[in-house]
Every structure is written in C-alpha cells, then in structure tokens.
Amino acid sequence: METTIANSINAFKQIQDKIPSKRKRIYQIVESNVAISLQEICDRYNISSNSVSPRLLELRETGLIKVVGTRISKKSNMEMAMYSATTENERIEIVNKKYQELIDKKNKLINDLNLNLSTLTRDAVKRHIRKIEVNISRL
Numbered sequence: 001m002e003t004t005i006a007n008s009i010n011a012f013k014q015i016q017d018k019i020p021s022k023r024k025r026i027y028q029i030v031e032s033n034v035a036i037s038l039q040e041i042c043d044r045y046n047i048s049s050n051s052v053s054p055r056l057l058e059l060r061e062t063g064l065i066k067v068v069g070t071r072i073s074k075k076s077n078m079e080m081a082m083y084s085a086t087t088e089n090e091r092i093e094i095v096n097k098k099y100q101e102l103i104d105k106k107n108k109l110i111n112d113l114n115l116n117l118s119t120l121t122r123d124a125v126k127r128h129i130r131k132i133e134v135n136i137s138r139l
Contacts, residue, residue, distance in 0.1 A: 026055040027064055031085040035068050039080055056083060062138060063094030095139045102139075106132045 029041055038056060042049050059065040060083075068084040086094065106129055113125045 022051065023055045023058055026052060027059055027085070030056075030059070030065050030083050033084075035071075035082040035084050037071060037073070037080040037082050039073055039075065059083075061098070061135075063091040063098065066090065066094070099136060099139055102132050102136050106136075 026041065026047075029045060030036055033040075038049060038052050041047060041052050056065065060067070063086055065083045066086050067081045069082045070079045071082055072078070073080045109125050109129050109132070113122060113129070117125065
C-alpha cells in the first residue's frame with residue numbers, strides 16, 4: 001500500500017504544474033481519500049456540484065482518477081460513482097488506450113475527408129479533427 005501511495009504522489013508531482021488550479025484542487029481531494037463520491041466532495045469541502053462534476057470528468061479523461069465502485073447516497077438514495085486516484089502505471093495504460101482511440105477516430109475522419117465530401121461536410125470533419133488533436137494534446 002505504501003508503494004502505491006508513493007507512486008501516486010510521485011506521478012502527481014510530475015504533472016502538477018500542468019494541471020489548472022480547480023482541477024488540481026479536486027485531484028488533491030480525490031487523491032487524499034481512498035474512495036470518494038462527487039456528493040461527498042461537495043458536502044465535505046463546501047464546493048458546488050457544478051464546479052466538481054466537470055473537473056471529475058476532466059480528471060478521468062486524462063487518466064488521473066478512475067471509478068472504483070459505487071455507493072448508495074444517504075441523501076438521494078441513488079447510486080453514486082466512487083473515485084480514486086490512479087497509479088502511474090494505471091494512468092499510462094488509460095492514456096495509451098485513450099490516445100489510440102483518438103488516433104483511430106482521427107484517421108477514420110481523414111479517410112472520410114478524402115472521399116470528396118461536400119464543402120459543409122468537409123468543414124465539419126475538419127473541425128472535428130481539430131477537436132481530436134486538442135484532446136490528444138491534453139493527454
């Protein structure tokens with residue numbers, strides 16, 4: 001367990017300068033807990049769910065956190081996702097998988113672009129390719 005915590009701390013130190021401040025705060029909260037839900041973050045740290053939810057999604061997309069299970073909320077009696085920080089190896093695996101998915105998607109769009117599409121469709125495909133390139137650069 002100590003090795004996992006040390007790896008998590010080292011991985012975070014390597015990337016912390018690149019993380020925007022709101023995302024960094026949510027990451028530090030998740031990382032300091034074994035497993036925590038969006039609602040628990042909101043309640044314990046007095047942060048609105050509108051501030052927390054997008055940050056959790058961004059952190060998941062970049063492989064910094066993962067869903068580790070679910071729990072029934074005492075407030076809403078609904079199932080909530082529980083989040084935990086990833087280890088360095090888990091993050092590498094998540095980022096590699098996401099990278100490959102984005103590259104495959106981009107390549108399919110480029111193939112579609114080369115099929116002499118209408119101007120409107122070509123512009124839409126080009127915009128989508130640029131969005132994918134931005135997502136790749138964020139990994």
